[in-house]
Amino acid sequence: MCFSLLSPALSSAKPFLPLLLKPKLFNRFENKAYSGMEGYSTFRGESSKLLFRQLFEKESSTYTYLLADISHPQRPALLIDPVDKTVDRDLALTKDLGLKLIYAMNTHVHADHVTGTGLIKGKLPGVQSVISEASNAKADVLVNAGDKIQFGNMFLEVRATPGHTLGCVTYITGEGPDHPYPRMAFTGDALLIRGCGRTDFQGGNSHQLYKSVHSQIFALPKDTLVYPAHDYKGFTVSTVGEEMLYNTRLTKDEETFTSIMENLGLSYPKMMDVAVPANMVCGFQDTTAKVVASNI
Numbered sequence: 001m002c003f004s005l006l007s008p009a010l011s012s013a014k015p016f017l018p019l020l021l022k023p024k025l026f027n028r029f030e031n032k033a034y035s036g037m038e039g040y041s042t043f044r045g046e047s048s049k050l051l052f053r054q055l056f057e058k059e060s061s062t063y064t065y066l067l068a069d070i071s072h073p074q075r076p077a078l079l080i081d082p083v084d085k086t087v088d089r090d091l092a093l094t095k096d097l098g099l100k101l102i103y104a105m106n107t108h109v110h111a112d113h114v115t116g117t118g119l120i121k122g123k124l125p126g127v128q129s130v131i132s133e134a135s136n137a138k139a140d141v142l143v144n145a146g147d148k149i150q151f152g153n154m155f156l157e158v159r160a161t162p163g164h165t166l167g168c169v170t171y172i173t174g175e176g177p178d179h180p181y182p183r184m185a186f187t188g189d190a191l192l193i194r195g196c197g198r199t200d201f202q203g204g205n206s207h208q209l210y211k212s213v214h215s216q217i218f219a220l221p222k223d224t225l226v227y228p229a230h231d232y233k234g235f236t237v238s239t240v241g242e243e244m245l246y247n248t249r250l251t252k253d254e255e256t257f258t259s260i261m262e263n264l265g266l267s268y269p270k271m272m273d274v275a276v277p278a279n280m281v282c283g284f285q286d287t288t289a290k291v292v293a294s295n296i
């Protein structure tokens with residue numbers, strides 16, 4: 001049965017209701033060139049300042065994330081973990097949304113695919129590549145724990161989360177009125193949904209990964225959204241609280257975790273021999289490595 005919540009007077013005026021509501025809806029987006037392109041936002045309050053998109057590359061099951069401050073006149077944007085195969089898609093989207101891409105960032109030196117960073121820099125020379133100093137890779141900006149990557153009035157905080165590789169970092173949205181709530185953590189391969197990155201190459205260490213996740217990610221507020229670099233089961237997002245309860249590996253004690261990681265029995269990634277050397281220079285690019293982001 002369907003009940004009408006309208007008073008009899010309004011019920012009889014029903015055909016005209018869209019006309020009455022229309023001006024109000026249009027006013028909300030008046031003079032906004034990109035109205036309707038705000039995307040998913042987790043902001044408190046009325047205005048959404050963060051444009052956020054989760055993008056997928058199916059061959060390596062990699063997530064790329066696009067973030068932009070659309071309250072800033074230049075609409076500065078960044079990509080986290082772009083993949084070479086999907087660079088054209090990602091740059092077309094950035095252009096469609098009227099964004100100015102300023103950073104192409106990596107959470108670590110990937111072993112299963114070539115980063116899109118080099119291709120992006122070839123197409124948009126103003127874009128700066130970002131990776132951790134601990135990765136020993138070349139990039140325009142080498143970050144360390146505590147650094148902040150600013151885009152418009154927002155920033156991402158860098159946390160060191162080694163263990164899958166020596167140089168893994170997690171990027172976390174800042175706190176404050178300009179930032180999204182809940183916070184968003186881009187965990188790379190350190191923490192996957194209900195799992196975690198393997199620890200059997202590239203300086204991987206299961207004890208270190210256990211400590212990284214517990215001290216740097218599980219210490220965040222439980223409602224913090226977890227966005228990993230990969231998913232092999234169809235998951236898209238989790239929360240810190242959810243992973244603290246249900247992660248199949250990291251909910252165990254450290255010894256059990258280590259034993260699980262030693263017995264994963266995974267074959268090496270198919271692309272590893274191509275991907276690692278390419279990603280050590282952020283995807284075949286000519287850069288002069290320098291540290292410029294220390295505790296900005």
Ligand SMILES: N[C@@H](CCC(=O)N[C@@H](CSS)C(=O)NCC(=O)O)C(=O)O
Binds near residue numbers: 267
């Ligand atoms: N089969 C894929 C590689 C799959 C794989 O090893 N994934 C890594 C992250 S990329 S290095 C991983 O850590 N997986 C953890 C897990 O539990 O699956 C390929 O050949 O590329």
